Amino acid sequence: MNQTYIKNLKVDIASNEILHGIDLDILAGHTIGIVGESGSGKSILSKTLTGLLPDFSTASGEYVLEGENRNLNASDKEWYDVRGTNITLILQDPFTALDSMRKIKSQILDGVRKSDRADFDVISALSEVGLDENVANSYPGELSGGMRQRVVIASALATNPDILIADESTTALDTITQKEVLDLLARIKESRHMTIILISHDLPLIAERADYIVVMNDGQIVERGDADEIMHHPQHAYTQKLIHANKLNIRNSFLESNENTILTVTNLSKSFGEKQALHDVSIQAKRGEIIGIVGESGSGKTTLARTIVGLTKADGGTIELNEKTCGFPQIVFQDPYSSLNSALKIRTILAEAIRAGEKVNAKCGKIGEIIEDHNVEKLMDMVDLPHHYLNRRPGSLSGGERQRIAIARAIATNPSILICDESVASLDASVRAQILEMLYDMREKLSLTILFITHDLSVVREIADRAYVMNHGQIVEEGSTDMILNHPRHPYTQKLVEAAPSLIA
């Protein structure tokens, strides 16, 4: 087979160097996993290989694609010779990757050469990706995320590529769907003798699926090699850190709380139109417990969280907070970028929260029950941020730092319960580990009750004492973390646990 490689690849975008000299062999017939955190340049690499770099960018270096030298700064027209047939790219979001106004059939046919179109069989292309023929005449809006991603794969395969790059292509999917799509890719690679490049921020996923792993950091490749070799004997400090961050905190001793019950939710129900988001949901939380609430998108877990903090009104059921506790439940959301008001200084944001907390606590006569003498500096210490950040605005902070501020803001009001709604889902693995560690410590210090809403079983493994599993608005299983993860009883939990990639065997 013809060789494909890049040598000394440098990419500038608007005169910022993003990739600093990358050498990479694309080994034919392999599944190559490229792993890196946000800002590592892995997406730019995939765009360079397919000639899809944004405007105002220049690339230098040598690029040989299947034995032929390619000009990295070629026009779109020249790239048309290799795109599709030699190499193609599928993107992250299945909801935007297809033209919503045209039928699936014609979109799959788009990539087929005119001369081959008469012989091309859309039905068998669909069945190759596990879809039935009815899909051909549907519009993308009528399909689920997983089905759309299958259509995307079918469209990419219709051009008969030798190399398929999947850039975070399963990140937006639910755990179980993600597994199915990755299985599909693996099957197709074998049957078509293709090369697949998987790009992801998710090391466990890459470790499970790739046979050759490339670790990227800050526009450079820091380590590469056989998957087993990399995972078991990482040489570079960054790789070691990444692996460590992904299997941190296997807590063997789970807390058995003897404290009072602080929250009792009974038979909570909520519908949005036809859709029942919550169906007779009952949960309890004791003081100082960390509870995981696990579910996929649409399971109702976020509705549960919003109902407890009062952002959504329930149709039926009750939420009881222990009358001795003071302070409202507080919530930390997923997206660190929209969680803070970008117009205000950090100091103002925190001071406002402290004042709000004092007001509430004054009413029930328990000022500073948990933290005495609240002040903004103390809060910054609690979330491990330097005091001079107080005079900054959120715009100059990283995602992890913003999430720390969001936690500090929630803590400032002396909450009885802290609800984290996917609060670490959009953070890099290393940052995620730090934040989880911090929350764990906070529970110890403040005997805080934490409800952690997540789709990610590894979060439960790392932090929770107990967990509830939700599906279609109902709690299907409840138990200690050990029970849920290692001895799941409900078939849905079993499926979920089996599908989740993990570094812990």
Next chain:
Amino acid sequence: MENLQNLQIKTRSSVYKLLAHRPVLVYLSAAVLLCALVWLIFGSILAPHALDQDITLTTLSPGDDGHILGTDGLGRDVWQLLIAGTRSALIGPVLIALGSLILGLIFGFISGYFGGPLDWIISRYTDLTLAMPSLLLAIVAAGVIGGGYYVSVLVMIILYSPFDIRLIRSAVRAEVTKPYIESVKVMKIASLTIMARHILPNVVVIALVNFFLNIAYGLVSMSALSYLGLGVSPAHADWGRQLADGKNIMYENAASIIAPAIAIILVSTAINALGGYIADRFGIDTES
């Protein structure tokens, strides 16, 4: 994907740096508006006798008898009238934009923040009025009612405000569901504080951009009224009025239409260009 987005934002801002911060057009617009402002403020010094000129029936060409732009059909100096006309060209439109902004903020916030039946009523009202041809109705209503310049301004405010209300309502609506607002809501902070401290700073740019666009529309509408002979009395200095008068003496003194026409076009373009520039800088899409 987040890193790619950041990258694109970075890319955009560095492209701006590359092309220098402000395009030439912005400087030109600022210069035009500055000039208009000087005319507005020092009008009585620059053109002291614009409105008490002797009425003669001879039209002079530019340059004759020291009249830079000649005289109009009543023998009045076109240049002086042009300077004096800045008043009605700017004050009314600014009042229109301001009035409609205030109505927009009040009702937009009520509607967007609280939702519910009040929102429904306000939204139906804006839908209804926005489907109507506002310039047409403005001319008809202001024209038939009569009552002069400030009555016309009032009519325009009423007809322009639905657009502001809808715009601010949807901007507020977009903010209200964002986590940063929900976070402070959970802290039981008073609604008025949330609106004033948290939401207002985040919608103020959109309101400002629209304020600029409204001034430009206001200028066009008000001068359209006076062009048709409505709104201002014939004795007033007004660019639209000048155009209407100059139409009949185009062959004798072309400057009597060219000068006010260019004045209106320049000022209105300059305001729109500045508004567009602000929108661009803050990444607001003015086309939707």
Next chain:
Amino acid sequence: MKDLKYISIKLLELIISMIFISIVIFSLLYLAPGDPARVLLGVKQVSPETLDAIRDQYHLNEPLITQYWIWLSHAVTLDFGDSIRTGESVLATCGPYLIVTLKLVLFSFLLSVILGIGLGTVSAKHKDKLSDKIISNVALVFTSAPSFAVGLLLIFIFGVKLGVLPIYGIGDGGLASDISHLLLPAITLTVAVSALLLRITRSQMLKETASDYVTFMRARAVAPYVITRSKLINASAPILTSMGLLLATLFSATLLVETTFAIPGAGGLLASSVVMKDVPVVQFLTLFLAFFIIVSQMICDFIASKIRR
């Protein structure tokens, strides 16, 4: 079924809008300064008996709500009374004027759509290049410029300086005369409204170009013309909606442009009737134009919603 529901909701909206406008228009008679009976008689010297007769004829002594009802029931049969200036029935007075305006608006609408969508697509395709900058900046000037100012400048350039086109009136009615007389007014209208369509087309096309599905099509080497077609289809809903807006702007602008070019059209007639306080004519024309504008906007919105699915 869904369409039926959509259409009936839209019809209801239309009726409510028209009732709302009709109330405003009905009140014009009272908002005009002076005794309504005097307003209806214009500047004629009349005896108190004539005034009483007019009050009886227009039911001015009835309660307002009854008056409105009588006026409305006549209005739906297109009976708006007599023009104050001509003394003839409003419908007979306005008829010929409406046809001229319809011709002019249709002509400029076609020109605007071709120019606006065409140049908008070109401008988006050459984003940030010289051609785009020229097109965008000219469009900015044209959206800002009032139609009558542009019209007068065009009259000066083509009529006075170059003397190549007639500048006033509509000529003898032949096709060649129609075109030569309507050309400048149509260009004036087009200049004012096509820039709006151009800017929307440009920004919509840019939005589509940056979207994921276009990147994915390029990654699969889908033929460029297929991509452009896809982009246009996806951008067409907002473009159509703005075409409705464009029609509204066109009709409103005829007031000024027809006055400028002394064209005997409905816009010019409305403008002069407003000045002369010929209230019945104003009522009819405003109601008619508003109806026409709202209906055409609704049709555009309906097609746009069909495209959006």
